Each structure stands twice: as C-alpha cells, then as structure tokens.
Amino acid sequence: MKPEAKQKLLMILMVVLLIGAIGYIAVDKYNDTMLRAQQQYALAGYNQGITGAITALYQNTENCQVATLNLANTTRQVADVECFRKALQSQQGAQPGGAAVGG
DSSP states (O other): OOHHHHHHHHHHHHHHHHHHHHHHHHHHHHHHHHHHHHHHHHHHHHHHHHHHHHHHHHHHHTTTOOEEEEETTEEEEEOOHHHHHHHHHHHHHHSTTOOOSOO
C-alpha cells in the first residue's frame, strides 16, 4: 500500500472517529438536558402538591372543622389546637364557680 493511501485511510478513520465522538457528546448533552427538565417538572409538581395540601388543610381547619388526611392506608383527623383551647376556656368559664376568661 502506498504511503498516500495509508495517509488517506488514516485521515478517513480519524474523521469517522471525530464524527462519532461529536455525536456521542451531543446525545449525552441532550439526554442530560431532558433529565434536568424532567426533574424540574417533578419538583414543580411536588411543590404545587404540597402547597395545595397545606392550603386545603388550613382552609378546612380555619373554622374549627376537622380535616381528614389520607396517606396510603393511613387516615388521620387534624384539628386546630386553638379551637380546643377556646372550647376548654369557654367550658371553664361556664362552670359554676368558674372564672370567666378574657373579660
């Protein structure tokens, strides 16, 4: 094989390797960008869900109502502690001989 043919073959091989490397880097960057976008969407959805749950919990317990929380097979009843304090104070003030609270 002539030296020019070897040099031409080597050049073609280097170009093919360069194209392959550039293609690999491009695909890797694309996949990384897509993964980051998916993570951002997931985080945004998580934050929206938490905000919605806390807002609903606050609204449900605002007027001394009991809110129900369900997580998988577990259910909890949640109420505002301030409502219990007010009810306890009103009961103590209404009892005979009990001092009225709050003037």
